[in-house]
Amino acid sequence: MLTTDTLFEQPTLGKRMAVLGLGAVGVEMAQALARLGIEVTAFVTRKASAGLSDPQVLDTLWAQLEKEFTIHIGERATLAAHGDGVEVTSGSHRVVVDQVLVASGRVPNIEGLGLETLGVALDERGLPAFDRNSRQIGDLPVFIAGDIDPSHALLHEAVDEGHIAGMNAFANSPQAYCRRTALAITFCQPNAAVVGKSFKELGGHDIVIGHIDFSRQGRARVAQEDAGLLRVYADRASGQLMGAEMCAPAGEHLAHLLALAINNELTVQQMLNMPIYHPVLEEGLRTALRRAAGQLPNRALSDLEVCDLDVQNVLD
């Protein structure tokens, strides 16, 4: 039985591995171990991985993952000793492996912090209510940061939380800080990413969706990375970019590009106005943006803005 704390301490691994859970870490490790020659069998209780909520993007990622290892969906897996290994069973699925990697998430390490002495109500996880933007617990001079907040357990969010908590702990009165656009990346291949509002979060919002299938994208094909799907979501009324989900070659970089646009509340049209070199994967993103733009009312005839001749010549 291994966790990501102990996996990297093993001098050797047996040739059969079960992975329980396909969150970011589960996907990354399962794919990496499969590529190292280990027979990997993953067990999940539902079709979900890498934080993706867009069913089309998730289907595309799973089709790629299933080329490299086996995934069983079903009830919670149970483990039993079996000869020289471990028998993993989930409903009718059963496999004997040499080791099991548990990648089903972590719980906040709050034991011994004394949260119960604060005099505020604690939820069923033992956590107090706090403000996400000031990190303050009620009106107390106590601020919360890091893994204690399991809702955004990402390093860059924890760094911001520590920054805000630290600033506020020394301020005369605590301030609220705007949080950055959401960004989550899983370093599998193709990279999975969710930027801004997820497909699920936008349920009920009137959006247009643009997509690019990387199996037909020029640079992706030349680079033999021709697999993946990226979908962008824009507000139908304003054209503002709201979010994106993807499993895409160099998705980690495309996700940052979209994050900058979303963080600055840019519209699809403003993003289409940027230069895109050739041949690059960003041309695929542009195709997705153009497809979204084509569904907007008052679609511009050109990616380029009309400008005054004289002014432009002075500035150029």
Added chain:
Amino acid sequence: MLTTDTLFEQPTLGKRMAVLGLGAVGVEMAQALARLGIEVTAFVTRKASAGLSDPQVLDTLWAQLEKEFTIHIGERATLAAHGDGVEVTSGSHRVVVDQVLVASGRVPNIEGLGLETLGVALDERGLPAFDRNSRQIGDLPVFIAGDIDPSHALLHEAVDEGHIAGMNAFANSPQAYCRRTALAITFCQPNAAVVGKSFKELGGHDIVIGHIDFSRQGRARVAQEDAGLLRVYADRASGQLMGAEMCAPAGEHLAHLLALAINNELTVQQMLNMPIYHPVLEEGLRTALRRAAGQLPNRALSDLEVCDLDVQNVLD
């Protein structure tokens, strides 16, 4: 004697190659051929390559290139038949090779177009004056696009030129279109790129410069791509991003991120407000941006903006 038209038609290549010129194509081909096992010797008349004008970035790129092939700087190379090969001579530098790749640029293919019948003055290259933003030649119903304009001989610029020329050819009266932020990428390793205003173009402008040395950047080291230098230029008074030059791992992607920011006239502070995941190469770019920000007057205490508690909680 080969050009990039004929290089790819060769069924085999001899083991010794001279490359004349280290522009984008010269650098890309010299490095690629060297990696294919060919002994490459490049000849240039001055230390310049990949369009870089920032001497520190250029030095960093050359140090990388010179690990893979020989570069001679000196007077224009001359060729002479020699046994079963070609003798290439430039001053005291002399090498015998099996073939020579000429990568010293192209001239516009304007012969037979009949430009001399337009009734307008032609320059020494045989080209008429025209407006960059409308593509119009004087007041004539004639519009210019593509390689005929050697000043921006890049595919995405040519596409825009064709778009503008086509729109204007059918318009009642020609319009001027804003051109995109400049972007040039050379697909060597590390990627070289110039975004927005180059170091040379900003000469005399009051800028602050931030840098990141990728030999010490976390993700670059882990990925064994730990070589490169990126420098960003921002206006000292406003903090607006003006340009960047780089030779950097995944530089093609970092260049697009900067291009979006520059195209939307973002400040260093606005770019620092975006989320950056961990561990990624964009963290290196952030370091460069922070170093630039640190030199600006009225430097913000935080990358995050202070916001009103109640409003933010409603939006969140």
